[in-house]
Amino acid sequence: MRHSSDDLPVALYSAAQVRALDAELIAAGTPGFALMQRAAHAIWRALRRSWPDAGAVTVLAGHGNNAGDGYLLAVLAVRAGWQVRVLAVAEPQRLQGDAALARDEALAAGVEVLAWEAGHEARGVLVDALLGTGLAGAVREPYAAAIEWMNHSARPVLAVDIPSGICADTGQVLGVAVAAQLTVTLIGLKVGLFVGQALDHVGRLLFDDLQSNVANQSWVAQRLAGDVLPHLPARAPTAHKGQLGHVLVVGGDHGTGGAALLSAHSALRSGAGRVSLATRGEHLAAAQSRLPEVMSLAVASANQLHGLGGNITVWVVGPGLGQSAWGRSLLSVAVTAPAAQVWDADALNLLAEGVVSIPPGSVVTPHPGEAARLLGISTQALQADRPAAARALAQRYQVICVLKGAGTLIADPMGCLLVCDRGDPVMAGAGLGDVLAGLIGALIAQGCTPWQAAGLGVWLHAGAGEYLAGKGNGLAASDLCDAIRHLLQERAACRK
Ligand SMILES: NC(=O)C1=CN([C@@H]2O[C@H](COP(=O)(O)OP(=O)(O)OC[C@H]3O[C@@H](n4cnc5c(N)ncnc54)[C@H](O)[C@@H]3O)[C@@H](O)[C@H]2O)[C@H](O)CC1
Ligand SMILES: [K+]
Numbered sequence: 001m002r003h004s005s006d007d008l009p010v011a012l013y014s015a016a017q018v019r020a021l022d023a024e025l026i027a028a029g030t031p032g033f034a035l036m037q038r039a040a041h042a043i044w045r046a047l048r049r050s051w052p053d054a055g056a057v058t059v060l061a062g063h064g065n066n067a068g069d070g071y072l073l074a075v076l077a078v079r080a081g082w083q084v085r086v087l088a089v090a091e092p093q094r095l096q097g098d099a100a101l102a103r104d105e106a107l108a109a110g111v112e113v114l115a116w117e118a119g120h121e122a123r124g125v126l127v128d129a130l131l132g133t134g135l136a137g138a139v140r141e142p143y144a145a146a147i148e149w150m151n152h153s154a155r156p157v158l159a160v161d162i163p164s165g166i167c168a169d170t171g172q173v174l175g176v177a178v179a180a181q182l183t184v185t186l187i188g189l190k191v192g193l194f195v196g197q198a199l200d201h202v203g204r205l206l207f208d209d210l211q212s213n214v215a216n217q218s219w220v221a222q223r224l225a226g227d228v229l230p231h232l233p234a235r236a237p238t239a240h241k242g243q244l245g246h247v248l249v250v251g252g253d254h255g256t257g258g259a260a261l262l263s264a265h266s267a268l269r270s271g272a273g274r275v276s277l278a279t280r281g282e283h284l285a286a287a288q289s290r291l292p293e294v295m296s297l298a299v300a301s302a303n304q305l306h307g308l309g310g311n312i313t314v315w316v317v318g319p320g321l322g323q324s325a326w327g328r329s330l331l332s333v334a335v336t337a338p339a340a341q342v343w344d345a346d347a348l349n350l351l352a353e354g355v356v357s358i359p360p361g362s363v364v365t366p367h368p369g370e371a372a373r374l375l376g377i378s379t380q381a382l383q384a385d386r387p388a389a390a391r392a393l394a395q396r397y398q399v400i401c402v403l404k405g406a407g408t409l410i411a412d413p414m415g416c417l418l419v420c421d422r423g424d425p426v427m428a429g430a431g432l433g434d435v436l437a438g439l440i441g442a443l444i445a446q447g448c449t450p451w452q453a454a455g456l457g458v459w460l461h462a463g464a465g466e467y468l469a470g471k472g473n474g475l476a477a478s479d480l481c482d483a484i485r486h487l488l489q490e491r492a493a494c495r496k
Pocket of ligand 1: 162187
């Protein structure tokens with residue numbers, strides 16, 4: 001699944017911030033019940049547009065305001081002549097405030113309200129109004145059983161605000177979560193809709209701000225949207241390679257030369273003026289025949305690398321580097337170089353071991369396993385709160401951290417966070433990280449700051465994956481390079 005992100009805003013909020021926005025709106029004179037009515041209208045519009053001929057809807061209702069939205073939706077559906085049933089997972093008498101008013105309105109409108117039981121038939125479109133931003137801790141019974149029931153119903157599911165069971169801050173499944181075809185989220189986009197396991201649960205995403213005008217509020221993260229990313233400076237007619245940076249890729253120990261070659265290929269195709277590769281001698285013949293444009297050097301010891309330093313703009317260190325004495329010694333030269341640094345793969349494993357310190361302001365591109373090692377936590381703990389992990393890494397090492405995986409995150413040491421909502425499962429394959437590291441290096445070489453290069457690089461990389469997804473699985477990492485080149489050209493063309 002992917003989100004339909006074209007017309008979504010870029011600002012992402014925490015659950016607490018959305019609750020605060022909600023409270024501010026109410027304090028400013030819009031009654032909570034009016035917001036709930038607007039929410040119901042937004043959900044009903046989305047439901048009718050997505051399933052115009054369904055004719056029947058079953059609302060699964062909890063006992064918070066998320067349920068209130070569901071009860072008012074039921075009113076709209078029954079008025080439109082649809083068959084409507086609310087299955088109340090918590091006793092309807094537990095509802096309070098606006099949610100209780102919504103329940104009363106539904107009963108007055110003639111909506112059938114029954115206590116949920118596993119034996120009920122699932123009719124029409126299922127509306128998940130069990131748990132929203134008020135979810136706290138692992139989903140308890142009978143909510144968990146009702147969520148399983150929905151997931152096994154083989155009916156289309158529309159989630160109100162957020163699929164029940166997904167944490168609005170981290171995107172993690174808290175025990176069990178609704179797998180929706182469509183989520184209609186309200187007031188502000190929650191960061192948890194875009195990261196972690198949420199990507200398997202949200203389905204298509206629609207947004208309605210309920211006219212809350214949240215644009216000026218502070219947010220916790222931003223969607224990585226094409227229109228806020230930098231463009232590479234246009235090349236002057238007299239441009240020459242010396243102005244477009246020199247990327248040095250360092251890596252490729254015994255048996256892992258392909259990773260370094262992929263990074264170098266990627267840097268070349270992404271427009272770096274010059275690309276060099278420092279690798280084991282055994283990879284030289286392959287490098288020279290596959291990438292004749294790249295200056296490939298056999299490096300047996302750290303001393304040989306010292307001599308290269310002077311004219312390099314960006315070091316991309318780590319693809320296939322290994323963790324032997326050879327890799328360690330090359331990495332210890334890299335840290336002394338007066339140039340930008342992009343560290344990937346084994347450079348990060350060596351960093352986690354404390355072999356070297358990384359220069360502040362560098363870019364690191366860990367996958368979850370590498371990131372967990374850097375933080376000294378389990379991969380499971382890391383995945384449970386990816387935004388927090390990306391921020392912690394950026395702060396601990398004073399670097400730009402690109403935490404890879406579906407919903408790649410980019411964090412800086414100040415706590416700024418970007419979330420990539422592009423990409424495709426065809427990208428789950430070997431070598432794609434090597435391509436990303438080379439791409440980010442090439443963007444820095446051409447004048448982007450490390451932060452800009454990380455954002456633009458992740459966006460182009462994921463966009464290239466989407467672009468090639470139609471061709472099916474079996475994507476080779478090197479295929480991405482031409483697609484990235486094409487997308488870079490498209491961005492340049494848009495600008496004219
Ligand atoms: N005017 C408004 O307030 C609007 C709210 N909107 C919707 O409201 C929800 C948020 O509502 P809230 O009442 O804060 O919380 P929930 O409905 O998500 O649920 C809280 C309810 O659930 C119980 N609970 C919490 N954790 C668990 C758990 N792990 N297992 C089982 N039960 C749990 C808890 O006891 C609470 O009573 C928001 O998402 C919107 O959908 C609208 O946006 C309109 C305006
Ligand atoms: K929900």
